Amino acid sequence: MKQLTSNDIRNLFLDFWASKGHKVEPSASLVPVDDPTLLWINSGVATLKKYFDGSVKPDNPRITNVQKSIRTNDIENVGVTARHHTLFEMLGNFSIGDYFKEEAIPWAWEFLTDEKWLGFDPDLLYVTYYPEDTDTKRIWSEKVGLTDEHIVAVADNFWDIGAGPCGPDTEIFYDRGPKFQDLDDSDPEMYPGGENERYLEIWNLVFSEFNHMPDGSYQPLPHKNVDTGMGLERVVSIVQNAPTNFETDLFMPIIHKIEELAGKVKYGQDKQADVSFKVIADHVRAVSFAIGDRALPSNEGRGYILRRLIRRSVMHGQKLGINRLFLFELVPVVADIMAVYYPEVKANQEFIIKVITNEEQRFQETIHDGLDILYSVFDTIEQNNTQVVPGKDAFKLYDTYGFPLELTEEYAEEKGFTVDKDGFNEEMQSQRNRARAARQVEDSFSVQTRVLGEIDVDSRFVGYDQLVINSELSVLIVEDELQNTANAGETVQVIFKETPFYAEMGGQVTDKGLLQDKTGKVVGEVTEVKRAPNGQHLHTVAVKNQLHVGYVYTLQVDEKRRRSITKNHTATHLLHQALKDTLGSHAAQAGSLVAPNYLRFDFTHFGQVTAEELLEMETIVNQKIWDALPVTTLETIIDKAKEMGAMALFGEKYGKEVRVVKVGDYSIELCGGNHVANSQDIGVFKIRSESGIGAGVRRIEAVTSQAAYDYFRQKEAELTAAAQAVKAQQTKEVVTKIEGLKQHLKEIEAEKDSLRSKLMAVESQDIFSKVEEVNGFSYITYHAKNQGMNDLREMADQWRQKASSDVFVVASDLDGKVSLLAAVAKDKTKSIKAGDLIKEIAPLVGGGGGGRPDMAQAGGKDPSGIPEALKRVGEWLAQ
Incomplete structure (x- = not known):
């Protein structure tokens, strides 16, 4: 061989x-x-x-x-x-x-x-x-x-x-x-x-x-x-x-690098260690490629999978004795192995390393959270006098915190416990079943249709510079069958020899408009245009009068709608470049929508976008609009377009022949859509909102031209209403008025807090004198009215200063909600834990909570249970 x-x-x-x-x-x-x-x-x-x-x-x-x-x-x-x-x-x-x-x-x-x-x-x-x-x-x-x-x-x-x-x-x-x-x-x-x-x-x-x-x-x-x-x-x-x-x-260079990082442990000497070598080598390949393709770690979807892969790798690294950040050091090795066929990993290496490093650092904190939960499980086991970690808890540590089952078993063994492997496997199988059910939907194809795939007529789009033309009707489809005639009231699909109607693609929505016969009578309304399997523009038409194959009709695009769309599309190109200029080259397009009344732009970014950054983008786009940049198009081969520096939609595939759209010397992209002739035609650009929509993907919505003007008028009306509400003579006085009201409110709150403290001090003289004793412990319970959790904590501080008892429990109802606090003197926490006490009484008020051994708190939704909860304190201490 x-x-x-x-x-x-x-x-x-x-x-x-x-x-x-x-x-x-x-x-x-x-x-x-x-x-x-x-x-x-x-x-x-x-x-x-x-x-x-x-x-x-x-x-x-x-x-x-x-x-x-x-x-x-x-x-x-x-x-x-x-x-x-x-x-x-x-x-x-x-x-x-x-x-x-x-x-x-x-x-x-x-x-x-x-x-x-x-x-x-x-x-x-x-x-x-x-x-x-x-x-x-x-x-x-x-x-x-x-x-x-x-x-x-x-x-x-x-x-x-x-x-x-x-x-x-x-x-x-x-x-x-x-x-x-x-x-x-x-x-x-x-x-x-x-x-x-x-x-x-x-x-x-x-x-x-x-x-x-x-x-x-x-x-x-x-x-x-x-x-x-x-x-x-x-x-x-x-x-x-x-x-x-x-x-x-494909793997050994990565494994050799892991050996170097691990030091004493070598691949091939121990089966368990070999598993860790393989897991890390496999996962770092997947993570490097996925992040290079702009998937980012998060708590949902594909981002959750990336986070899980990174966390599994870190835990297996620790099993090999690697107790520091290390995954990022493997990325260049992956890039070198794959560089011949996948140069994008090396090209995105710096970005991949940054994302992985951030995620590793974040996980170091999460590991401690996982250990806290594991130790909490151990405490529960000891209290219940059992010796087995429940499979459900072991699976939660595995699935949420990246703890391999073996690691939980090791910690359990140190305490003399075992792990319910059967229960763990049941949880694992349930997850697999859910994934399998999802894949049945994910992997499905559409059923092939016969008619559309067999249509082989020529059809040419001429709508870049013409919005009204005369053209012959070539194909008429009624209910998935070829016909020669369609009657009023039917909804049909048609293809013309030439068309000015843009078919929905590249984020730009479809054109709409009318069909007229030679007398000027409207015979159909074009409601949607999509590309047929062979590339023709397939019009969906609501028929108003008869349509006949072979007849010539006037095709008229809704000009106002198209004009609005073109403004938004060119603005999208300007925004794309402004995003990269402001946030960095990693901020790649992850989808867009160019509609008549607004534009939407999704992009990858692994952090929040600040108000200052949004303002900078908006300023850049508007400056380019006011610079009156010419918008030009060029049809060329893909390699030539790349040499020119044209941006492509990330992950999209292009043929050999492409269309390049340039806005001055500022923006250059591959695009088949419609655009203005000059950037000044856009008028004005305004970002309406920015938000996160998923795993490392954010969305900007913006408006231009008349829609932007309408947006400004709406905000002006809101500001005028605000001025009237705060009794400002002019809108420019609104901020000053609000600041004055805030200061006045702050003074009132301070006065209220002072009065509350004085009242509480008076009350506490009575509260802390009512001490009860049971089973060698002294305790105080109190039912406060209309107090929040901060008030209860302040009350607990006063109790601790006075050292009035071993245990203090206070409950309050405010607006139908219950606040519950338990405090234990520090020298008694070996015998009594506030967290255990709060877990005992919180269910009686319809809630739950927890905390430290010396202080714990809970919330509830049943104020009627407060007397019973406070009564339960003495019973619990007696036990």
Whole structure:
């Protein structure tokens, strides 16, 4: 077998399929673009769904790619098994209605066995097939020449994940030899397709030939497709004769760096330590790529997964003796390994390091929180006279704080406790089931439709500089059927030979307008325009009078609406550049909406945006508007556009021919949308709001032109109303008036606090004299009225100064809510803990709480329970 690097194998795969007429697609961002059904890009086909469901027809029906992917449903198995990863690379070749089984199977065999390519020994390859798929078996037997011993029927070789394309698949296995199988030759799973280590699945060829319909039936696809996937890590492990995927050139440089950081611990000397090496190496790859693709740690969605991966890595680092920040030092190693095919990791290295370092520092604080919870669990166990940490608590530490089960077991063992592993596993399985249920939705495709994919008429968009044209109606679709006529009252889809109507894309909303016949009568209202699978502008029309294929109609775009949209679109470009100038180059676009009445711009940023930064952006945009910069467009090839410095939407794919929009020398972007001729046409720009909308993603909403003027008028009216409310003669006096009112209120509050303190001092003489005793402890309880928690704490301070008793408990009801405080003299906290007492009595007022041994507090929602709660103090002390 050839000696090949992982980079060699990637290149060979792409070169092979390029030689078969395939277009090489670059790896897409791990963060899905315009696909809300996916949390991550999780396979090679995930970025090509639009081709497989027929919503878009590709320029070339033959496609190949090496796609970085993330799957996180089995994170706990990473490092334990030989092949589980969070980030992996999927090698794939795809046919969209072009070649099928007769070509796909022999080509796959050629790539694997021909000496020009991988050169695998054919005797070591086995295949499986779906029993009813006799064509596949015939091809393997007759065209490839495999014997029956190398062709295995497996009942579950049918790829089906719900509605959409599905079909039988054939898997290719590599025999790694007897040294990878158990000594027991009678193992029923010891065959290609069984659960074993000897026969390693390396490639799966899926033949999509059916539509899984929403009603559960299966119908033949209008166009049959091929979708294949081969894990790079597995192939590399075979070529490099590695026991597992981790002993390959994809991981070993990272592992060697971890050894250097760990010092005494070396890889391969201890199985438990090896798990930690593997977990860290796997997770830092996934985290580096994901952050480079602008996913950021957070408490939800993909951001939560990143946070969990980083925290697991830190905990495993500690198990190796690394007790400082260290993950950031592995990022350059990942970047060097992947630089040939994924230069973006090295390009974003500084940003990735900054995010990981911030997250590591944050976790150092969280570790202490986790330990506090663990010790609290230990206290509860001791009080209950048990010896077992509940599985639910162990799982919470694992899932929320990143504590591996082994770490909790170690701490438990020090205390003489064990951990309920079965309960932990039940919680883990519940989480897996939730993830699996979510994936059933995530992975689904749309069902292919026949009509749209087969429309092959020419249609040209001329709406950059024309808003009214005459054009012939070429295609008329009524209820998914081609027709020649449509009648009033129907809603139809139409395609014209030429159109001025912009189809919704790139964040810009659709044009709307009217269709008129040659007499000027309105025959239809255009309500929406989208791109058909073959790229034509597909108009949705509410028919007012009859429409006929072949007739010429006047197409008239709503000019006022379009004018507002163009102002907002050009302003969006200016805002994009102003964001980078103000926040830094990491602030990349993460989505946008260009509507007639406002614009919305989402961007990645790992912190708050200050008021000063917003003002700076707004000032920059307005200055560029008032500088009257010319807006020019240029159609060129993608490489030329990149040389010019044109910004692209992060993660978006572009063809060879692109349109570049320049606003003076300030902004240059790839864009197919509509724009003003000069920046001064925008008039004025105003940021209306800024907020966080998800994991490291923030949103700015803004208005321009008349909408901005309306916004200013609204704020002026609000300011005038405020002036009247504070009795200011002019609006410029509002701030002074408010400051005066605030100072007056502060003085009143101070006077009120002084009176309250004096009253409390008088009351306390009576309160602290009513001491009761039980079981050798003295205690005071008191029911206050209309007091907040601050007042109760002040009361507790006075009690502590007077040293009136061992225990003091005070409760108050204010606005229907209960405040409850328990205090214990410091020399009594070994016998009595305020936190235990508060947990005992808080449920009686419908609440809960906790605190330190010497002071604890709680809230509640049932004031009627206060007498019972205070009575319970004496009973508890007596016990």
